[in-house]
Structure formats: structure tokens, C-alpha cells
Amino acid sequence: MPGSTTHPALPAALPVLGHLPWLRWRPLEFLERQRTAGAVAPFLLRGHPAYLVNDPDLVWSLLTELSGQVGRGTTGDKTRALTGNGLGSSDGEFHRRQRRLVQPVFHHEQVASYVPLLRQAAEAQAARWRDGGTVDLVRQMLVVATTGVLTSLFGVRSPEGMADDVSAALPTCLDIASRIALAPVKLVTKLPTPARRRYTAALGRLHAIADALGAHQPERPAGAGTDLLGRLRDAQAQGVPGLDDRQIHDEIMTMLVAGVETTATTVCWVLHLLGLNPDSEALVRQEVEDVLRGRPVEADDLPELERLRRVVSEALRLFPPVWLVRRRATAPLSLGGRDIPVGASVYYSPYALHRDPRWYPDPERFDPDRWLPERRGALPRGAYCPFGAGVHRCVGEAFGVTEVMTILASLLPHWRVVPASSRAVRPKAVVTLRPERMPVVVRRRP
Numbered sequence: 001m002p003g004s005t006t007h008p009a010l011p012a013a014l015p016v017l018g019h020l021p022w023l024r025w026r027p028l029e030f031l032e033r034q035r036t037a038g039a040v041a042p043f044l045l046r047g048h049p050a051y052l053v054n055d056p057d058l059v060w061s062l063l064t065e066l067s068g069q070v071g072r073g074t075t076g077d078k079t080r081a082l083t084g085n086g087l088g089s090s091d092g093e094f095h096r097r098q099r100r101l102v103q104p105v106f107h108h109e110q111v112a113s114y115v116p117l118l119r120q121a122a123e124a125q126a127a128r129w130r131d132g133g134t135v136d137l138v139r140q141m142l143v144v145a146t147t148g149v150l151t152s153l154f155g156v157r158s159p160e161g162m163a164d165d166v167s168a169a170l171p172t173c174l175d176i177a178s179r180i181a182l183a184p185v186k187l188v189t190k191l192p193t194p195a196r197r198r199y200t201a202a203l204g205r206l207h208a209i210a211d212a213l214g215a216h217q218p219e220r221p222a223g224a225g226t227d228l229l230g231r232l233r234d235a236q237a238q239g240v241p242g243l244d245d246r247q248i249h250d251e252i253m254t255m256l257v258a259g260v261e262t263t264a265t266t267v268c269w270v271l272h273l274l275g276l277n278p279d280s281e282a283l284v285r286q287e288v289e290d291v292l293r294g295r296p297v298e299a300d301d302l303p304e305l306e307r308l309r310r311v312v313s314e315a316l317r318l319f320p321p322v323w324l325v326r327r328r329a330t331a332p333l334s335l336g337g338r339d340i341p342v343g344a345s346v347y348y349s350p351y352a353l354h355r356d357p358r359w360y361p362d363p364e365r366f367d368p369d370r371w372l373p374e375r376r377g378a379l380p381r382g383a384y385c386p387f388g389a390g391v392h393r394c395v396g397e398a399f400g401v402t403e404v405m406t407i408l409a410s411l412l413p414h415w416r417v418v419p420a421s422s423r424a425v426r427p428k429a430v431v432t433l434r435p436e437r438m439p440v441v442v443r444r445r446p
């Protein structure tokens with residue numbers, strides 16, 4: 001069972017499919033079992049050699065000094081239909097150039113300027129809640145996170161309809177894209193099944209929204225270049241090579257795919273964990289109230305919310321939205337004493353690394369104080385990697401953390417979120433690690 005700390009070794013690979021059925025149907029259990037199979041644990045996917053790197057130092061090496069010997073081979077295969085050649089699926093010199101282009105939009109000072117928009121996104125959604133009403137928290141937070149991205153990165157001033165559309169289409173696309181990537185029989189994924197039709201329709205909707213965003217004129221002073229769209233358009237006008245309308249479309253899709261579910265699910269997991277740990281919830285709420293004293297959260301408040309930050313770090317440890325990352329060896333590679341052939345898939349799993357009892361005593365326990373400075377300093381590099389590392393480290397990390405903190409600091413003083421059902425909430429490992437379902441009752445605080 002995912003979550004327990006002792007795991008029997010994996011059974012032998014099946015003929016033809018290898019360990020694919022495990023990765024498709026019981027991925028979290030698969031990863032935890034593979035973690036006990038050595039620093040670099042081999043397995044087979046449709047006859048193709050694959051490795052799971054379980055040693056944090058080796059994960060770090062893979063992502064940093066060895067990054068020239070691996071390509072994305074990516075999660076990208078499953079997201080390429082969504083994000084084309086955007087930052088999240090490209091490699092090499094092209095990737096470096098795109099990254100340099102978008103990076104300033106995600107610098108700390110720039111991200112701090114988005115806080116009022118992120119707060120408004122949370123407040124607008126909560127304004128629709130009725131005291132004692134039941135809501136689907138995942139869907140609600142998807143709308144908030146989409147609104148945050150649309151207003152801050154794309155300069156959309158009336159995001160309501162578009163946010164609803166994106167948050168409805170995105171999970172369908174991501175779920176079915178993962179199923180297609182891990183389907184045991186490829187042909188089946190081409191058949192016009194109801195799932196395939198839902199996927200095609202949802203994907204079409206997302207592409208249409210990205211086109212509309214690409215064509216939309218943000219309300220900003222000419223040449224200001226502060227939001228992502230402005231920056232891309234300015235660069236296009238200056239003749240930056242390769243930055244045609246198609247590439248701008250791909251970068252918009254990338255930000256919707258990479259920047260919405262990740263933050264939305266993190267907020268859900270934090271609220272879920274706080275609900276299970278009322279003492280921690282009371283302390284965090286008290287901290288937010290002491291810092292804000294009844295006023296809306298601002299960027300300068302966020303560093304003061306140290307306890308809340310530790311809770312977010314702990315939620316990202318237990319439920320890292322990006323739970324599995326793949327690279328493909330583009331040159332022969334030696335890792336942890338194993339020779340890895342060109343073309344092999346090399347994976348690391350934040351989920352498995354973050355639950356390794358060697359680095360996290362009592363790993364299943366929610367313990368935000370693990371992130372007190374004196375305790376976190378003892379971790380090896382690579383043992384905590386919710387945002388990855390190296391050249392592909394999450395470009396949206398500061399934005400994501402700021403968004404999550406801002407949403408929580410806006411909701412916690414005014415609302416209590418209580419599970420609406422006694423059914424355990426289980427993580428569903430699709431493109432992100434999403435709560436399978438999370439109906440909650442929202443209660444207004446006096």
C-alpha cells in the first residue's frame with residue numbers, strides 16, 4: 001500500500017510489457033518498492049531499459065553535472081501534444097534561450113507585484129461560497145490558480161469565463177494524456193473511445209484558449225514588458241529568432257499545463273493536512289491573524305508567515321505535485337556504478353525520495369517542524385526536490401510558492417474547510433499528484 005514504509009521487492013518483469021502495468025496501475029506502490037532495490041534500480045518498460053535513481057546525491061548529479069548527457073525524453077512525450085516545443089518540453093540551446101527570455105517574469109520582485117492579483121483570485125472564488133455549503137475543493141482551487149495565472153502572467157482583467165473553461169478542460173487533458181502515455185497497447189489509444197473523444201474535445205478547448213490569449217491585448221502601458229505575454233510579444237517584435245506565433249502559443253500552453261494544477265493541488269493538500277492536524281491548523285491560523293491583523297495579505301507579509309511556509313514545505317514533501325520525472329540518456333552514462341546505455345530512461349521520483357526513512361524519520365508523519373532551519377540543514381542535496389534541480393528546475397517556483405501562500409493567507413482567517421465525507425482522501429498519480437476527490441464543507445469564521 002502506498003504510504004507504508006516497508007516494501008517487498010518488485011516481482012519479475014512481465015513478458016513484453018515489463019513493469020509497465022505497475023507504473024500504469026499502481027505507480028506509487030511501484031516507486032516505493034523500487035526505492036528499496038538500490039541506489040539506481042533497473043526495471044523494464046516494453047523491453048526498454050529504465051532506471052529509478054533513489055540516491056539523493058545521484059539525483060543531484062543527474063540533474064546538474066550530468067545534464068549534458070541526458071535529454072528530456074520527457075514527461076514531454078505525454079505533454080508534447082499539449083505544450084508543443086514550450087519551455088517544459090524543449091532542450092539544449094533552444095531551451096536555454098527560451099528560459100532566459102521568460103525568467104525575469106518569475107523573479108522575486110516581479111512575483112511580489114502579482115500578490116494583489118493572486119489575492120483577488122482567492123477572494124473572488126471564496127465570495128461565491130455559502131456558509132455551510134459543500135464544494136469540490138480541487139475544482140475550486142483550479143479556478144483560483146487559473147485566475148491567478150491569467151491575470152498576473154497574461155494581463156487578463158476579466159478572467160471568469162476563461163478560468164472556468166481552463167479548469168474544466170485541464171484535468172481531463174492531463175488524466176487522459178497520462179493514460180495514453182502508459183497504455184499497454186498503443187493501438188487502443190488511437191481508437192475513438194469516449195475517453196479519446198473527451199480528450200480531443202478538452203485539448204481543442206485549451207488550444208483555443210491559448211490562441212485567444214495569444215491574440216489578446218493586455219491592458220498595460222506600451223512596452224512595459226512586465227507580464228509574460230508582454231515580454232514574449234516585445235521579444236517577437238525585436239525579431240528574436242524562433243519566436244513565432246506558434247512558439248508563443250506553446251509557451252502559453254506550457255504555463256497553463258505546468259502552472260495551474262501544481263499550485264491548486266498544493267493548496268488542497270495543505271488544507272487537507274491541516275484538517276487532519278487541528279493543533280497545527282490552530283497555530284498556523286493564529287500566525288496569519290497575528291501578522292495580518294485583519295487586513296488583506298501583501299507581499300511583505302509572506303516572509304513573516306514562517307509557520308505557514310513550513311506547512312507548505314511539508315505538504316510538498318508528502319504530496320509533491322510532480323511525483324515522477326523522466327530523462328533519457330543521450331550519451332553513455334555511469335551512475336552509482338551502473339552503466340546506462342544511450343536511449344535508456346532514467347527516472348527520479350520526488351514522491352519516493354521524500355518518503356525515504358533514511359532522510360525523513362517516521363516519513364508518513366505530517367511534521368512541519370522538519371523544516372526548521374536547524375533540522376532541514378541535515379538533508380542531503382536531492383533528498384527534497386519538489387521543484388527539481390539544475391537546468392530544468394521549475395522556473396515558476398517563486399510564483400508557485402507565492403501563489404500558494406497568498407491563497408492560504410487569504411482564506412484561513414475567514415474560512416474553515418472541513419471534509420464533507422469520512423472517506424480517506426487518496427492521491428491519484430496522473431501528470432500531477434492530485435487528491436482523487438476532495439468534497440469539503442466551507443464554514444465562515446466569525
Ligand code: HEM
Pocket residue numbers: 087088089099149254255258259260262263266320321322325326385386387388389391392393394395396397399400401
Ligand atoms: C507547487 C507548484 C509547482 C511545483 C511543485 C512545480 C514542480 C516543477 C518541477 C519538479 C519541474 C522540473 C521538471 C523537470 O525536471 O523536468 C518544473 C518545471 C517547470 N515548471 Fe513548475 N512547479 C510548480 C509551479 C509552477 C508554476 C506556477 C509555473 C508557471 C506559472 C511552473 C512552470 C514550470 C515550467 C515552465 C517548467 C519547465 C522549466 C524548464 O524546463 O526550464 N511551475 N516544475
